[in-house]
Amino acid sequence: MYSFLKHKNKKDNLNIAKPKTFRKYLLRTLVFGKYNIFFWFIIKIFYNFLSKLILKKFLQSLYNDCKVIAGPFKGIRYVEPISAGSSLIPKLLGTYEAEIIPTINSLKKNKYYKIINIGAAEGYYAIGFSLIFPDTNIVAYEINKETKELLDKMIKFNKKESQITTSENLCYEDFNKISSELRLLIFSDCEGYEHELFNNDIIKKFINSDLILEMHTNNFDKTTLEKNFEKSHYIERINSDKHMINISQYSDLIINLKDYINIYAENRSEYHYFIILRSKNHN
Template identity: 35%
Template sequence: MFRIIASRVLAALPALVRKTVWWVTDAEWRREFGEVKKRIRVLKKRKIKALQKIYPQTRKEVISGPFQGIKFADRPFRMKILGTYEKELHQCFEQINGKPYDLIVDIGAAEGYYVVGLARMFPEVPVIAFEANPKLHRACLELCKLNDCLDRITIKGLCGPEDLIKSIELATYPFILCDIEGAEWEVLNPELNPDLYKADLIVEIHEDYRAGVEKILLERFEKSHCINIIPSVDRTLSDFPTEIILEDDLKLAAMDETRCKMSWFCMHSRR
C-alpha cells in the first residue's frame, strides 16, 4: 500500500522534481538517463554533419509536407527544412486545410514554423502566436516577415487560461494548436472557457511532464469533440525526401526528434 501511495504522489509532482527524486534514489534510472544523454550528444554531432550536407541541396525552403515552401533565412530550427518534423500530424493538417476558420491560435509557437505554415495555409485568417520565451519572439517575427505574412500575425508572451479566453471569445470558428509542456492541463479547460467547445484543436500531450493530463483532456472534450489520438512513431528511410542525397545513417539522424513515446490529440468540434 505504501508503494502505491508513494508512486501516486510521485506521479503528481512536476517533471523536474520527479527526475531529481529518481536521480537520488534509483541507480538504474541514473544509468539509463546517462545512456540517453550520451546518445543525444552523439546524435547532435550526426545532425550537424547531416545539415552540412543537406542545406546546400535546398533553396532555403521546406522541401516536403503540408508546409512545403516555407522560407528560411538561415539554417532552420530542428532540421524542419526536410518537412518531416512531426510527420505524424501531416494528415491532421491536410484534414483541416480549407476549413472556414476565422482565427488561428498557436500556443507554444517557438520560432514560428507552425505560425507561418498555418498563415500560408489560411492566407486570409489572422494568427495569434503565444510564446513564453521572449528570446524566440525575434526569430518568429523574422520568419513571418520573410514569408510575407507578418501583417496578420500577433505575437504574445505566456498564455494563461484568461489570455486564451480573451483571444477566442469573438471568434466564430477558431483553430488552436497547443504545445506547452504539460500546461495544457490548465489552459485548455472548457469549464472556464466554454468557447473551446466551438474550436478545432491539435494538442501535444505531455504525460511525462504532467501525469494524468491525457485522461483529463479526454474527459473534458470527448462529448464535444471527435478525438483522434495520434501516437508518435520513429522515422524510417522511406520518410526521407527523395530530393536530398545523403547517407542512410545520416538520414535517420537528421529526422530523429529525440522524443520519448508520446501522442497528440487531433480534436474536431461537433458543433
C-alpha cells in the same frame, strides 16, 4: 572475347570462363576469387565514405538554403539556421512531427475565423498555417523573450506581418474573451501548461473549434483534459510511432535511405503523443 576451358570440379562441376587478358583475369579474381572478401571490404569502406561525403554536402546545402523543402509547410524560409527548442533538420526536410501531417492536410478544406498557436517557438507552425490558410488571421503566443524576437524576425522574413500577430503574454485572459460561436483552429505545444489552460470554462469557449494539442505526461493513461473534451469533441490520440514518411517527396535528393532516416529522427520522450480534437458541431 573468352576462350572456354572445361574444368571438372568434384563439388559443383561448373563451366568456368578463363579470361584472355591479365586485366580481366585480375578483375575476375578480385570479384569472384579467393580475395573477394578483401575486395568487397574495400568497396564497402569506399561506399560508406562516399555516403558520408554526400550527406555532408546535402546538409550543408540544406543549411545554406534554410528553406522547408517538402511537407504541408513547404516554402517556409528561415532567417537563420536556428530552431527554438527542437531539431532544425526535420523542419527543413518537412518531416517534423510527421505523425500529424495527415491531420494537418485533412484540415485544409475547413474555414476558420482565426488560428491560434500556443508555444509558437520560431514560428514553424504559425507561418506554416499561414501558407495553408492565406486568408485567415493567426495569433502566435510565445512567452520566451528571445524566442519571440526570433519569431518576429521569421514572420517579417516570410512577409507575413499583416497576417500573423504575436504576443508574449499568457493566452488565458485572451481565451476568456473568445466567443464560443466562432470556429477556430488551436495548435498548442506549451510544455505541460495545457493541463491547466484547458479547464472546463475554456473548453466551453471552443465547442465549435478544432484543436491539436501536444501532450506532456508521464504515462499513457487518459488525462482529465481528454475526459473533459469528450462531450463536445471527437478525440483521436496519435502516438509518435504511428507516422509514415512519404519518401517519394525526396526522390530527387542524392542521399541514401539510411542516412535520410537518421537525419529526420527527432528526440521524443517515451510518452510523447498528440490529441486531435474535432468539434462535434462541424465534423
